[in-house]
Amino acid sequence: MSVTTETTYTSASQAMPIGTPRHHIIIFAVLLVLLLIAPFVLYPVFIMKILCFALFASALNLLLGFGGLLSFGHAAFFGSASYVTAHAAKVWGLTPEVAILLGTVAAAFLGLVIGALAIRRQGIYFAMVTLAFAQMIFFFALQAPFTGGEDGIQAVPRGDLFGLIPLANDLTLYFVVLTIVFGGLLAIYRIIHSPFGQVLKAIRDNEPRSISLGYKVNRYKLAVFVMSASLAGMAGSTKALVFQLASLTDVYWTMSGEVVLMTLLGGMGTIFGPFVGAAVIVTMQNYFASFGAWVTIMQGTIFVISVLLFREGIVGVISRWIKKPL
Amino acid sequence: MFELLGIPPQALFGQLLLGLINGSFYALLSLGLAVIFGLLNIINFSHGAQYMMGAFVAWMGLTYLGIPYWGALVVVPLVVGATGVVIERLMISRLYHLDHLYGLLLTFGLALIIQGLFRNGFGVSGLPYSIPPQLSGGTNLGFMFLPNYRGWVVVASLLVCFGTWFAIERTRLGAYLRAATENPTLVGAFGINVPRMITLTYGFGVALAAFAGVLAAPIYSVNPNMGADLIIVVFAVVVIGGMGSILGAILTGFGLGIVEGLTKVFYPEASSVAIFVIMAIVLLVKPAGLFGRTA
Numbered sequence: 313m314s315v316t317t318e319t320t321y322t323s324a325s326q327a328m329p330i331g332t333p334r335h336h337i338i339i340f341a342v343l344l345v346l347l348l349i350a351p352f353v354l355y356p357v358f359i360m361k362i363l364c365f366a367l368f369a370s371a372l373n374l375l376l377g378f379g380g381l382l383s384f385g386h387a388a389f390f391g392s393a394s395y396v397t398a399h400a401a402k403v404w405g406l407t408p409e410v411a412i413l414l415g416t417v418a419a420a421f422l423g424l425v426i427g428a429l430a431i432r433r434q435g436i437y438f439a440m441v442t443l444a445f446a447q448m449i450f451f452f453a454l455q456a457p458f459t460g461g462e463d464g465i466q467a468v469p470r471g472d473l474f475g476l477i478p479l480a481n482d483l484t485l486y487f488v489v490l491t492i493v494f495g496g497l498l499a500i501y502r503i504i505h506s507p508f509g510q511v512l513k514a515i516r517d518n519e520p521r522s523i524s525l526g527y528k529v530n531r532y533k534l535a536v537f538v539m540s541a542s543l544a545g546m547a548g549s550t551k552a553l554v555f556q557l558a559s560l561t562d563v564y565w566t567m568s569g570e571v572v573l574m575t576l577l578g579g580m581g582t583i584f585g586p587f588v589g590a591a592v593i594v595t596m597q598n599y600f601a602s603f604g605a606w607v608t609i610m611q612g613t614i615f616v617i618s619v620l621l622f623r624e625g626i627v628g629v630i631s632r633w634i635k636k637p638l
Numbered sequence: 639m640f641e642l643l644g645i646p647p648q649a650l651f652g653q654l655l656l657g658l659i660n661g662s663f664y665a666l667l668s669l670g671l672a673v674i675f676g677l678l679n680i681i682n683f684s685h686g687a688q689y690m691m692g693a694f695v696a697w698m699g700l701t702y703l704g705i706p707y708w709g710a711l712v713v714v715p716l717v718v719g720a721t722g723v724v725i726e727r728l729m730i731s732r733l734y735h736l737d738h739l740y741g742l743l744l745t746f747g748l749a750l751i752i753q754g755l756f757r758n759g760f761g762v763s764g765l766p767y768s769i770p771p772q773l774s775g776g777t778n779l780g781f782m783f784l785p786n787y788r789g790w791v792v793v794a795s796l797l798v799c800f801g802t803w804f805a806i807e808r809t810r811l812g813a814y815l816r817a818a819t820e821n822p823t824l825v826g827a828f829g830i831n832v833p834r835m836i837t838l839t840y841g842f843g844v845a846l847a848a849f850a851g852v853l854a855a856p857i858y859s860v861n862p863n864m865g866a867d868l869i870i871v872v873f874a875v876v877v878i879g880g881m882g883s884i885l886g887a888i889l890t891g892f893g894l895g896i897v898e899g900l901t902k903v904f905y906p907e908a909s910s911v912a913i914f915v916i917m918a919i920v921l922l923v924k925p926a927g928l929f930g931r932t933a
Contacts, residue, residue: 605754612747620732620733620744623740
């Protein structure tokens with residue numbers, strides 16, 4: 313971020329008292345209770361989809377909202393993790409937890425390579441570089457023999473957790489997915505509120521000053537990039553097991569755009585915004601799936617409206633109303 | 639006839655020509671991006687969609703109004719450029735006081751809307767646009783067969799690129815433009831209407847994209863997705879060249895097109911990723927880009 317422009321990702325960055333604010337604990341608790349009841353009321357696969365995208369968007373938000381780095385290529389991590397997990401579960405016959413771990417590690421490695429190159433440029437160049445590398449991964453997935461080209465990897469077995477608990481039942485799988493996603497969200501919360509997270513926000517708000525204070529800015533940027541890529545990968549891996557499918561859609565640039573939209577709509581730099589954004593967009597896609605290209609037009613329209621009139625996002629606006637960081 | 643590394647010269651020159659044609663489009667599009675970026679400081683993500691609009695408006699002009707190719711070459715950039723002016727006035731101009739990333743997000747949304755609208759209206763199968771009769775057929779150059787239209791694409795792109803370079807670097811209007819890029823406030827103080835210049839610059843950049851679209855219509859099938867993947871490659875071209883210099887954008891565009899063509903001859907599997915690999919190397923060696931000023 314350049315110094316001259318006004319700080320735009322605020323709303324959550326006021327000085328916070330030591331310790332976890334009580335209202336955050338309450339929101340997390342209420343969220344958990346709601347998510348425990350949800351699969352008995354709604355279709356479990358639908359909520360699992362929301363959960364996976366909530367983790368994906370929160371991972372992007374860690375980079376964008378708190379690191380100030382707009383990655384337009386996060387589908388690369390989501391998608392390749394999804395492919396690795398699908399391949400590990402289907403061809404190698406590994407148990408789901410190992411398959412998800414492998415996918416996450418693959419995404420982390422990819423994040424290390426792409427991140428190390430991308431952080432050499434700033435601002436919009438950073439966005440273009442990440443987008444271009446993601447497209448390279450897409451072409452790779454299109455041609456590589458193990459990805460199945462246009463068909464993707466289909467009929468991925470969900471397997472038995474730890475070799476003991478069969479996950480074929482949607483409800484059983486739901487609680488595994490909930491554990492993974494909730495764990496991921498808590499990890500992101502912890503990262504944001506650690507000393508590391510404070511330095512990150514300092515870099516976002518004023519990079520030259522952070523450099524002059526002696527922080528190795530590029531190391532922080534790379535670290536947060538790798539963390540964000542790993543968590544995006546974890547979301548992709550989980551998604552591969554839920555839908556038993558890894559396909560080119562997961563690595564295409566439209567996926568990168570969608571996750572940016574979720575973060576923007578929910579509220580960049582807020583803790584719960586990406587979750588809300590993911591829920592809104594996934595619900596919208598589900599209800600309007602039969603309208604074909606109208607979904608794309610609607611998403612574009614939401615982008616335009618969000619940028620022009622609604623830059624704080626849903627949660628950002630609520631946070632301003634109640635005068636508390638969310 | 640000589641052979642080079644076991645590659646028949648027809649294949650080599652054929653791919654070089656293809657590379658040159660791709661390079662013509664890379665150059666035109668990255669030139670438009672560079673012109674817009676210079677003054678507006680935003681990356682125009684809808685550039686690919688506007689290129690696609692150029693091809694579609696040419697097709698609609700021919701089908702519904704009977705406007706021939708040569709007419710389209712002039713009219714279509716004006717029409718699409720005018721939509722660009724409207725977009726700049728209504729939307730982009732509201733974002734100048736914000737971080738540049740918002741411009742990128744806004745134009746990404748616009749690209750989604752434009753693509754979705756054309757996909758709804760015309761499907762994704764692609765529409766044919768025939769080569770104008772004056773340019774059909776080909777010429778035998780002795781070492782290869784050159785389809786006339788493809789030769790024309792390269793010539794037209796070179797002409798427009800050179801014209802743009804000349805207008806920006808060698809005319810009074812271009813001098814105002816370059817001055818406003820350096821310091822808009824001071825230029826405004828000298829009595830030049832900078833906001834109007836910004837609007838027209840955006841319109842001009844969009845018109846360049848539409849011109850490329852008309853050029854592309856007879857070669858590629860006219861379909862709503864034609865710009866989406868192309869623009870990402872053009873972004874890589876822009877990162878490699880750096881957006882500081884007009885001439886740099888043109889040279890990088892043509893150069894990378896040729897490199898891509900050569901990769902198709904010698905190592906076809908890598909041709910779709912060649913430009914991205916070059917981008918990675920440039921980021922390692924010269925992060926600001928080949929012609930870029932250090933940001």
